[in-house]
Amino acid sequence: MENLKPNNSEGLTQSKSELPQEFIKVMEDMGGFDAKFVIQKRLSVADTNLPPCCLSIPLKAVKRDFLTEQEEEFIDEYEIPVLCIDPSLNVREMALSRDFTEEEFSIDNNQKNSQTAYKFTQNWHSVKERNGLKTGDLVKIWTFLIQDDDEDGLKRGFALVKVEDGQPRPPKKKPDRELKLKDDNHQKPKSKKEPKKIRPRKRYDVVERSMVTKTDIDLPPEFVTYYYNQTLDHFNYKYESYLTFQQQYVVNSKYWGGANSSSPIFVYTGDEARLYGDVISTSGFMIDLASRFQALILYIEIEGQNASTLGFFSSSQALADYAQLIIDLKRNLSATNCPVIAVGGSYGGMLASWFRLKYPHIAIGALASSAPILYFDDITPQNGYHVAATRDFRETSENCYNTIRQSWFEIDKVALQQNGLMELSNIFNSCMPLYSSEELKNYLSSVFLFSAQYGNPPYDFVSHICNAIDEAPEGTDILGKVAIGLNASFFGGRVLQNISDSIVAVYTKEASFPIPRTMRYDVVERSQTDIDLPPEFVTYYYEQTLDHFNYKSESYLTFRQKYIVNSKYWGGANSSSPIFVYTGGADELFIDIDVVTSGFMTDLASRFQGLLLYIEHRYYGDSMPFGYKEIEGQNASTLGFLSSSQALADYAQLIIDLKGNLSAKDCPVIAIGGFYGGMLASWFRLKYPHIAIGALA
Structure with a gap:
């Protein structure tokens, strides 16, 4: 861009000398110059947790603007591509925009305050996660210009410097058995803040919920997550070879015989996917091996890259990552004599094989599943995949x-x-x-x-x-x-006859038309939405977790979820009588007057002395996390919490808590639902078999 003289450069009083020397070195290697201080701020909840994921710079906090006249004209309609040096000295591609309708969310009063702000988008989430930035951290931001002969001559750059951590968080509960690491290269993730709620309110339900500390619900405590200060570039002597990034790995030492026993280490060579619950399985082949051979299990994740660092994203770098981490970890555990076996599938299996070939002094063997390593150089016929399937x-x-x-x-x-x-x-x-x-x-x-x-x-x-x-x-x-x-291959051919008088088999001769899940109300409006239920149907509200699957502030926010209980026929907790759970679908929790005194669930409860529990699906009826349906369905930042996975976790948490309060832990649970609710009932049985012994959909 031309004409890059700032409009009010006299307002940017702090000079390049105040930028830390290591940042100046990276800036100059990029061709950057003329560093100017922009702002010092503490990261807010909106910066670190609330969607859309971006870093905001309130315009009122910048005494003098730092943009040029040409950039001023451009930013009113478009995002400006910029380069940013993050706290780990990695250079990231980002985008700068100016929003005159930016709204910053306030947890204290559940309000949004309008203000004008600059926003860093594109890769901000990656920068935040890989540098461990969190709410309350103090950061400083500098801007500078970059000489770029390939484009218009000059580009805009920024430097993000972390000054200090925010308020310390309470330590995470440690597992009974924890590995002791000798140095700071291996770090555990930082613990979480105390829970915050969307809106504090008086409890209305009779069943009292016990105080619960949010813990890792995805993995048992023997799976411990660490971060290793990994070398960015293993193969040159430029400044990149001294830069590091945080590489995630997970260790399970439950079955390990210890360093002195020379028990093996099974290393899962991560592939192109993130480490998640299905990969770090609590059962399966690697767990069976570890149990049998008293092995340590190590899962290593590949570092994802953006366009500015794509040159460092290669299988050779990934293999070197594994080698460096494994050697360092074995040294820290005094386990230098423990043999290493690499295990992987698909691309991860290819990496496991190549790791054994390239680093035989580290791995004594490798096991690769679905890894087409012999497809290269025409070693295997190119139709081999089809031949195997045909066989x-x-x-x-x-x-x-x-x-x-x-x-x-x-x-x-x-x-x-x-x-x-x-x-x-x-x-x-x-x-x-x-x-x-x-x-x-x-x-x-x-x-x-x-x-x-x-x-x-x-x-x-x-x-x-x-x-x-x-x-x-x-x-x-x-x-x-x-x-x-x-x-x-799509239909199992089951349920072809009537089950009972109230559950009949219906055949679709032509095609069936499923109502989209986004259609929130019936095509034909009900003539009656509120009915007077008999006294045995009692309505409660449960303080439900908003987000069950992360450790940000949303995972401690709550909303009121409606549920109805009918204990008329229940034999009580001591009788081990069943609990029939109606899994609410894509509609408000509505009980027809016809099924109050009759119907399938009432028949079941009467016959088996069962407790009836009806749970309303989040975002429907009275179970609105953000208060109003107009906000729930139209705002992308709130609609992200509407998913079947979150709904299933709602049911699981409510049922476990209710059974605990009723001293009914031994009472079996049967999930029942129809249409989308039937799908949820089936999925609930599959995903939470320790809670539901059966499902009827």
């Missing part, structure tokens, strides 16, 4: 294999006939008319390939498809058999 079908059923093989010719044959594509669309019930036979063949091929690839026991998808093809009614032609097999 799965042929070994399962020769007839199934031959039927699928002949279907490719039959599809092309029918497609060449008049109205042939329409006939194929009807045979396979395609959602849209087919435009070519290749379109159908590619789709069927992907279904068969994925069935072979993801057929993990006990889900044998190949057998499921082949059984349907082999058992097709006599006289069914080849395409009809394949269509039956395709249908079997």
Whole structure:
């Protein structure tokens, strides 16, 4: 950009000399000059936790603007691309904008205060997370210019310097067995602040909730998360080779025999995904190995990169990351004689294999699953994947294999006939008319390939498809058999007869039309929304957690969730009578007058002396986290808390708490729901089998 003389440069009184020397070194290596102080501020909740994720600079806090005349004209309509040196001395691409309607959220009075502010967007979340920035931290921001011959001559740069930490947070409860590390290169994540609520209010429910300290709900305490000060660039001697970033890793020492026993270390070589609950599994192959061989389990995450540092994102750098971290960790644990086995799947499996080849002095072996390392340099035929999938079908059923093989010719044959594509669309019930036979063949091929690839026991998808093809009614032609097999891959063929007088099997002859989950109310408006319930139906409100899956301030905010209890038929806690839980779906909790004295759930409660519990889904009816439905559904920053995962966690927390208060911990739970609520009931049984012993959907 030209004409980059600041409008009011005399207002920027602090000079480059006040910028720390290590930042000046990075700035000068970038071609930067003329550093000017912009602001000193403490990070607010809006900066660190509330969406949209951005760093705000209130205009009133900057005595003199630092933008040039050309930038002033540009920023009114567009974002300005900038480079920012973060507290770890990494250079990040960001964007600067000016918002005249910026609203800063205040936890104290639940209000939003209008003000004008600059905003740093694009990669701010990454900068915040990787530098451990949190609410209350004191930071200083400098701006400078960068000589750039590739573009218009000059670019805008910033430096973000962390001055001090915010208010200390209470320490996280430690597991019974904790690894002792000798140096500061390995750090545990910082603990969380005390809970805050959206709006403090008097409790209205009779069932009192005990005080709970928020802990790691995703992983048991033996899985401990650390951060390692990892080298950014292992392969040169420029300043980048001395820069570091925070690399996350997780350790489970529950089964470890200790350093003196020379027990092994199983290292999960992280792939292109984040470390999360399904990867760091509490059961499965690695846990079985660790239990059997008294091993330490180590999960290492690959550092994600942005465009400005993409050159450091390579498998060679990742392997060097693993090597440096493992050597340092073994030294800290005095476990230099403990053998290392690398384990990974897919790209992580390729890394595990390459790690064994490149660093044989560190890893004595590697186990790679679904890792196509032999595809390079034509070592393996390029059709090997398809050959393996074909072999799965042929070994399962020769007839199934031959039927699928002949279907490719039959599809092309029918497609060449008049109205042939329409006939194929009807045979396979395609959602849209087919435009070519290749379109159908590619789709069927992907279904068969994925069935072979993801057929993990006990889900044998190949057998499921082949059984349907082999058992097709006599006289069914080849395409009809394949269509039956395709249908079997999506439909299990269950519930084809009436279960009871109130639950009947309904057949859809043509197509069914699901109402979108975003449609929040019925097409036909109810004539009555409020009814007088008999006294045995008692309404309560539970102080529910807003966000169950993070450790930011939202995870301590609460809202009032409505639920209704009918204990008329309950045999009591000592009788171990069941609890039937109605999992509310995409609507307000509404109990028809017809089901008060009759209906399936009432019949069940009467027959089995059950307790009836109806829970309203968050964001519907009276269970509004932010107070009004107009705010809930239209504001993107609040709609992010509306998900089936959050709803299931709501049900889990409420049920556990209610059972504890009723001394009914031994009472079995059955989840019941219909439509979307039925999906939730099924998912609840799958995701929380320790809470619900069954589900009816």
